[in-house]
Amino acid sequence: MTGKIIALDLVQAELSDATKAYFAKCEEKLGLVPNVLTAYAFDEKKLRAFTDMYNDLMLGESGLSKLEREMIAVVVSSINHCFYCLTAHGAAVRQLSGEPALGEMMVMNFRAADLSDRQRAMLEFAVKLTEEPARIIEADRAALRQAGFSDRDIWDIASTAAFFNMSNRVAAAVDMRPNPEYHAMAR
Amino acid sequence: MTGKIIALDLVQAELSDATKAYFAKCEEKLGLVPNVLTAYAFDEKKLRAFTDMYNDLMLGESGLSKLEREMIAVVVSSINHCFYCLTAHGAAVRQLSGEPALGEMMVMNFRAADLSDRQRAMLEFAVKLTEEPARIIEADRAALRQAGFSDRDIWDIASTAAFFNMSNRVAAAVDMRPNPEYHAMAR
Amino acid sequence: MTGKIIALDLVQAELSDATKAYFAKCEEKLGLVPNVLTAYAFDEKKLRAFTDMYNDLMLGESGLSKLEREMIAVVVSSINHCFYCLTAHGAAVRQLSGEPALGEMMVMNFRAADLSDRQRAMLEFAVKLTEEPARIIEADRAALRQAGFSDRDIWDIASTAAFFNMSNRVAAAVDMRPNPEYHAMAR
Amino acid sequence: MTGKIIALDLVQAELSDATKAYFAKCEEKLGLVPNVLTAYAFDEKKLRAFTDMYNDLMLGESGLSKLEREMIAVVVSSINHCFYCLTAHGAAVRQLSGEPALGEMMVMNFRAADLSDRQRAMLEFAVKLTEEPARIIEADRAALRQAGFSDRDIWDIASTAAFFNMSNRVAAAVDMRPNPEYHAMAR
């Protein structure tokens, strides 16, 4: 890692074979190793904790589609103005939805999008949880149930929105730079 | 888990032997199983991802003392008014510092505490990262280096503050209740 | 008074006999002379104006119980992150309610508490009055009447919330330190 | 009192002779009984506590001129958008300064006024204490000392700004209406 990826100078250890294999798989499936992984790789324990949580949340079983989880990721990152996550997950929304404009709306202002009531409720909850977590009350959970979400879905919406509130802040704190390839993807 | 711990009704699986053993160790070392773990235990994959990240951040090797990491936890939670984390980590600050009033100040307003320049810089960074992540610039990292922190320490400050921005929001979203035992600890 | 109680160096006059007697009564009833009184005692006219208003509001006749008035005090102070008032009045809530956890919730986030509709309406009004006084409209008063409050009660809720918006700011401006005894009271 | 002065219906007691005399003196000196006094007069104990504090702060001995105290009153009320206090104390600034435009600037935006460094420092402190009391630190007091204020002056700036943070909120909570005469005074 160089100053190109984050603004900190961290001592890099030799990557383990397991990590090398994981990165090779990323390269194969995504065409790149996301810089966030390269950034965390200075400490494989931290890298593994991050990827375990990330993969479970974003790729694991859930009542939310992968696109919906990416929409939450981008809407939270839009509030936090996170260059890294907006770039990487904006591309994911474009790709998964096949609608470039949908990715742009999530980045710019999700209220411009023509969403289902379900998705609007989901994103409004993510926004409130991001902006004013202390004001979440039972009525907010009731609104999600009303929109058709199960309690387990609520957990997943909450965990995803919360995760990007973490991830946005790590990226902001270290000035993490996204892989330039994302900008042109799925336009 | 019942409505007492979180406001969601999640289907609980039978705990694995590994998790039972882990909880027994908590009971032994802390005198209780923190409710956050019981809450996550509906899905052991999520529980493990959470504890792996948590234990590395809060208990792993770092240039920050355990007390300093707990101070960050509480100051972030004070901004977010997180009842769960203020209760559990406020107790930890009281315990680790042996100064009950220090725990109270972190909960109420860390600016009331008589801190070293190093700790003040650390907490000011955590506050800015919590409140205005989009405004973090190189000067903010420079201030931490000026206060004696290494780049690796900056990563740890950032990761800890970011983690509690996640954790506070999961707790808020599901109305997580702290174990009542915390209130009286180390007063 | 020393730098321990406030951050200003004020010329202390000899206390009058009346004030000495008042302080002796505090000592007898509370076990201490609250530092706020010691702070104001540099000018007995200011001290008397403060105590007259305070005693009428917090101890005088009202449709609000003493506990309810203390709850307002703490919730306002939580928004303003006032170390002095959270410490002193948090103790009062613990004491008057006999529920230590209730005091903690008022300090940390009153929305975590299981309150009656009446008390929730009362505290929501206090919060709005604290955060956005310019937006109070007739509908806000109507909500209090709906919750069972008389017009005189509304005056008392308003006056109490307003008083702590004053008191929090005096304390913040001079870095007023609470008596250390409060921390351990009624835990 | 009628609905014209405040939005609450409070039971009015017969005024005592002392209060009647006090109101007659107001009428004589100001040409009116300020509505805030009429509003508080439903309970003479509250009225007296209010006027004792008010008169000491605004008319008592202080290193701040009466005009400076009124400037603080208006600047705080401008942040809180308090119709009552802006009207009554805006008139006072116009009157005491003999500069109608100065009153307008305090109401609209004190930064438009051509102030001395001393007065600017005083008002900046009042603004920060109003908007972000939790962030006041020693450097803020140091800035006032630097601008020539004694520690006793700092107490007075703080108390005045704090008082109007109370008063603005009582007025907002009960929709207090200023005497119409103020609008045309000292234009």
Add this chain to the structure above:
Amino acid sequence: MTGKIIALDLVQAELSDATKAYFAKCEEKLGLVPNVLTAYAFDEKKLRAFTDMYNDLMLGESGLSKLEREMIAVVVSSINHCFYCLTAHGAAVRQLSGEPALGEMMVMNFRAADLSDRQRAMLEFAVKLTEEPARIIEADRAALRQAGFSDRDIWDIASTAAFFNMSNRVAAAVDMRPNPEYHAMAR
């Protein structure tokens, strides 16, 4: 133009005959040339663009009365604390309404005024558009239609509120000073 009108030193061209005539007409109709026009006159193209837009919005045909448009101007300027626009347009509200107190309420806090439902809806929309443009949704337009406004009226409310969000910022950026005559007008 001198430092008296704006804080920038701009090279003034000779005024064209058309502009001289326009200013003479202002003098005749208003008794003064508004300083905003003098400020823009350093570049006649900019002056003309400004006056064309201004005159169409504020004086052209519309379902909103001229007073209503001035009310929007003042309420937006109150949020932005714009000394220039509050002074000039506050005078206009006093003049057009014949009610000095109405002008004061628009400057200080429009919620203090006893308005029709129509005008309250109009001003609430202007406030939300000023404070949180990103949160305007269909329900906000529906509320205006509900209050009796046509779609064309909504355009006019929006354009007027938006224009003063521009104008307030030009004035703030260059410290534009209003003509002193405004202060005493229509009191």
Add this chain to the structure above:
Amino acid sequence: MTGKIIALDLVQAELSDATKAYFAKCEEKLGLVPNVLTAYAFDEKKLRAFTDMYNDLMLGESGLSKLEREMIAVVVSSINHCFYCLTAHGAAVRQLSGEPALGEMMVMNFRAADLSDRQRAMLEFAVKLTEEPARIIEADRAALRQAGFSDRDIWDIASTAAFFNMSNRVAAAVDMRPNPEYHAMAR
């Protein structure tokens, strides 16, 4: 115009020959008629006022390059989360700079970009003017002069930032939709 372009139903007049010619020129030079122009075309007087101001600001003579003016446009629109302006002017930054990533950074968080001191000062001023116009003081203008800007340049920075604070709000109020062609331009 249909519901596709704005959320209001406005009566469309027949376009004049001059407007038809203007739109044909847009089509020829830009490959499209920007929807904002189509939206304003319901009233040619409003359209002309808008285009006169826009063309002078964005295309007229200035010490700011066209790219710099577009950067201001996008940064202001990022704060206001304006879908229309971020889309149209984000494309312009990509096009004028030849750096797609620069456009993305202006949309997402300009602080991520590696800018000259001059451009950073320019954008910081635009941000403060957008977020807190009431707090602009002489020191803010001094910072621009320090960064090499003339007083005339300051006027242009201010006017451009102010204009998009208007334009963002018109777009938000009527839910203006950008031409879909912008999304793919200059990626």
